[in-house]
Amino acid sequence: MKSLKHLFERNAKWADEIKKENPEFFSELSxxxxxxxxxxxxxxxxxxxNQIVNLPPGxxxxxxxxxxxxxxxxLNALSVIQFAVEVLQVEHIIVCGHYGxxxxxxxxxxKQHGLIDNWLRHIKDVYRFHKDELSKLSEPNKIDRLCELNVIEQVQNVCNSTIVQNRWADGGKLWVHGWIYSIKNGVLKDLDCTFSS
Ligand SMILES: [Zn+2]
Structure with a gap:
């Protein structure tokens, strides 16, 4: 079995480049x-x-x-949200979807795709909630609009989680944002569905 040597080489080069700019970067971040x-x-x-918003590790x-x-x-997503909000005290939760x-x-x-169909049921639900609007659209537009509506729906789910509700009830500062990214031009768009209470 190959050991993916090229990835270790790329890693060493990446770490060297960062340390050249800031020798303390990793020791501080650790x-x-x-x-x-x-x-x-x-x-x-x-x-x-990280790359889309051009932010470094950390x-x-x-x-x-x-x-x-x-x-x-x-439990996986909820644990991440809880840790981020309660321990790391992040002030912004960004749900970011992408077109296509x-x-x-x-x-x-x-069509059937196997196990993943059970996961995709959640998106079929989003479709059902917005069937009137979506059924009028042609195929590429319908997919892109459902990508947007899915983000807006997931923003609601984050906001309705007990973790976020409790944070707001305690007077904590927390914003939940819905964004969408275009893989065709690398640009982010704010879907204007930000909530702070
Ligand atoms: Zn995707």
Whole structure:
């Protein structure tokens, strides 16, 4: 079995470059993390959280899954949100989707994809909530609009979690944002669904 030697070489080069700019970068960062942002995004390899907002390691706490879904029974996502809000005290939670999302496309195509179909049920629910609007749109527009509506829906799910509700009830500062990213031009768009209470 190959040991993916080229990835270790790339890692060594990357670490060297950072240390050239700031010799203390890793030693300082190793003491603690103080990110101010929790990023909830899609697992898609073309949507890497830190690179999109051009922030170095230590600045963004990240949770990614297929189609950036926040489900109230998902212990993984809820644990990430709890840790980010209660321990790291982040002030911003960003749900970021992207146009052309494969998870959204798969949820719309009425074919079986195996286990993942159970996950995609959550997106089919979003479709059902907005069927009147979506059924009038042609295929590419329908997918892109569902990508946006899915973000807005997941923002609501984050806001309705007990973790965020409790934070707000305690008077804590916390903003929940919904953004969408274009893999065609690398640009982020704010979907104007930010909540702070
Ligand atoms: Zn995606």
């Amino acid at each position: 003491l603690q993390q103080e990110p101010n942002y929790l990023w909830i995004g899609c697992s898609d390899s073309r949507v890497p959280a 600045e963004v706490f990240v949770h990614r899954n297929i189609a950036n879904v926040v489900v109230h029974t998902d 999302c494969g998870g959204i496309k798969a949820a719309l195509d009425n």
